[in-house]
Amino acid sequence: MKRIFITGLLSLLITSVYGQNVEFKSANFKDDKDGLKKATDNIKSGDEFFELGNEAIFQVQSPGLNYELALNHYLKAQEFNPNNALLNFKIGVCYANSPYANKCIPYLYKANELDPSCDHFMNFYYGVALQLDEKFDEAVKAYEAFESEYRKADNFNKFVSKRKRECRDASGAIQDPIRAWVDNVPALNSEYNDYAPSISTDGAEIIYTSDRPNGHTPNKAGSYDKDIYSSSISERKWSAPQQLKGGVNTTSDDVSNNLSYDGTKMLLHREVDGQYDIFESSLNGYNWTSPTTMPFQISSKRANERFAAYSEDGWSIYFNRDNENRSNGFDVMYSSMQSKVQKNYMAAQMISTVNSKFNEGPIYITIDGEKMYIASQGEGSYGGYDIFVSERSQGTWGKPKNMGYPINTPYDDFFFSSTANGKYAYIASNRKGGQGGYDIYKVTFWGPPKAPVMASEDYLLASIVNPMKDNSIESTVEVKKKSFTVFKGKTIDHMTKKPVEAEIEITDNATGKTIETFTTNSATGKFIITLASGKNYGIAVKAEGYLFHSENFDIPEGSADNLVNKVIELKNIAVGSKIALRNVFFDTGKSTLRPESNTELDRLVKLLKDVPSLKIEISGHTDNTGSASLNATLSQDRAEVVVKYLVSKGIAGSRMTAKGYGSSKPVASNNTASGRQENRRTEFEIKAN
């Protein structure tokens, strides 16, 4: 590229933060002519390298050390006079074409500010600075201004058009970043260039290249030769990087290309006889063997080869090769073995689908062999090298696609090496924010969009909310307290005390029902039966020729002594016999016959009917309490009521008399309650038979 220098032409009207353009003229440095002389000499020396550098990049070739060497001179002049537009421009151009590209921005901004017409390429490089600064719209304007001014009939405009396209692509990409983070890895980086990372697929080992000071002799630009370093992961942190042990590193450049997936072999490139060739080294214990040159099909004598990569199956080597006859820079080639034993590689072939008209760079094939990552300065880049991915479909590599922002930026973004699961990758980039020059970056892919787990809950089984209880229980029972009392006794003649066979009828007075009817033993007069406790019973005893006997008695509940033992004395029906009707009851103080009396009276009715000759007197008796006349009246009334009852049952009134004796005929003492009870009675006396 021809450079055109601008001299003179300084607008006096320029005012800015940078002040005025200060020419390297004696008028401006009257007091320091020596300094001016040194500065102008430095500019002159720098210009020689600057020109060479410019020419190289115009031909898509490496500028070599030229810009670095130019810079060494320019920076000295800049120290003397920092306000010269053209010098600022040149320094900017040197940086823009170096690994330290982000350093170009302030110089180019300043040059443009001091004098936008200081150089014909000002607008172009101003555009470059704006592009790196991600001011894409302004960058495009600067490029367009350059295009309108540029009059030379060469094809430089292809670079401009490409730059404009890069700005548009980058602008869109930043609006729509891919799902990944790109993080600087401070543990691996230095203020020098650290690049060409390659990892084992378990992500545990990394090799990379650095031109950090290594104790060797620096080159004439003051830079050290590149050596290969390694580090390993321990507790999720990279260990301090160390130069590879063994015979890999030399005092000239050794650049790592690709670590085999298992971390036991590597490809690297070195400069041999003024051109790059590809070498291979193997891990032997802790040491890497001295690299051997790859066969001529890969490491040719005629061309530069670099950035080789293993194929997933180990049969092929992919690499970059440039071609003197073509102006497309480095292209992607591959060569495959015919036999793994003989390692006889076949002639390398170009993969036309992935190559551009500009330089291709480092290559990486994924462990599944489905994807190839290629760095390229070609179409679709956002500026400098970008990483592209090509997918293999039916044996053919597809058109590479830019991996997108933030993996790619307007700076150089290249090298790619990923873990087996594709979650992490390592790249190199000289983007802003690094530690200096190229740095190693770790890419963390988010993977496919993750959907949060949204929990909904149901009571699918009703019994969870509404337990199916069968808590219906068996129902209550009627408690029957049954206890029995043994009722034992005998019937005897009350006069003779001899046993009498008698007919006994036991009645439940509450219900009037006959419970038992039996006859006592004829020889002994004995009987024994069981009665339910807790009731009042009536007992009626009949025996031939004897007076009917009746009484009522309680059998108490829960009696401990569950035995009632009775002797029943029967009386002959002799005229004059008196029998108390103990089961005849009246309302207290009245002559109203209570219905419980009927059983006893009906028995008397039966006796009178059974023995029609019987004539009786019904007598009422009281105890001695109360008025004697009232007692007499009450006992008379009661006797009459009984007679009336008997008449109502069909007994002739003529057979009966009623007589109230009041308390005049006691049968027991009136001094005791039980005696008084004995005295309160209804009696009948046999008057005739």
Add this chain to the structure above:
Amino acid sequence: MIGANGFSQIEELTPEEQAYRDSIKALNLENEAIANSQEAYNRGIELFTQKKFNDAIKEFDKSIKFDPQFTAAYYNKGVAQNEIQKFNEAVKTLSKLIELKSDYSKAFFQRGRAYQGLSDYLNAELDYDKSIKLDASNPKAYYNYGTLRFLQQDYDGAIKHFSKTIELDADFVNAYNDRGSSYRMKKEYSKALADYETALRKNPKMAFVLNNIGTTKTKMKDYAGALAAFNRAVSIDANFHLAYNNRGVVQMHQNRLDDAIKDFNKALQVKSDYSPAASNISGIYFKKKEYQKALEYANKAIQMDNNNAAAYVNRGMAKEMLRDMNGACEDWQKASELGSEAGQQYYSGNCGI
């Protein structure tokens, strides 16, 4: 009343008479014990009705002590023990009862229920089966058998038993719901909905059935229908936290993220330790790219229930976006251990290297 004083006592009893008297005495004692047993039993029932189950059990125990053959007392005691979830004791009581009366269908049913309470599904099934064999007309036995089949993911078996329940009692609402849920587990959503709707017709007040309709419609992506069902569910039961939560999920599907958050918050308002709602809020904030909030809510959810797999998944996602990859992987691993497919997927796809 006139007394029995006319009798005089005879002192001696012949040996035969004495033996007779003793036999009557023994009979009296036995009768007294039965009466005591019956009285305790009746008191037990009274206490049971008052839901004083522990006291009821004491009375039934007394009743059994007085009369160890009184099977109804065992049965009631077993039911009372089931009521207070003393399932182990219920099994003992009812086993004793079954020894006494091996054809007591209801006793097998109750013991089945006790076994079910103890998660001893095998024995529970055997008992329900026996109960059904002894009395094929008890819909509850079929129903419980069906729920056991459901819990063991035998949905066809469950459907068969729920259908039999319905055949015996066409108004057995729970059986419709549960059969619907069985169909739903088989992804036969329209059949599921038909059963849920029947249950609802028979008892329109059952909010949980509406909730099931809602979640089923959500699965069918009928979000409008789901929303309507959840709305009805909360109109019946304004404190039905599940329905709020599930409505929130539908709102999320309809991309009304703020409404979704409101619903999840409502669920939390009703039930302050309802972990799924907090986890869901975390998910919404993740969608809104508010990762710090997503993290906070997932933390809350895990605090409420440290076995909430979804909360671990969501927290892992928030942590990843907050650049705590180690934390994210730990959470996904935990979620995976708790049986979350998403946790497993995220862990294997993002971690381990």
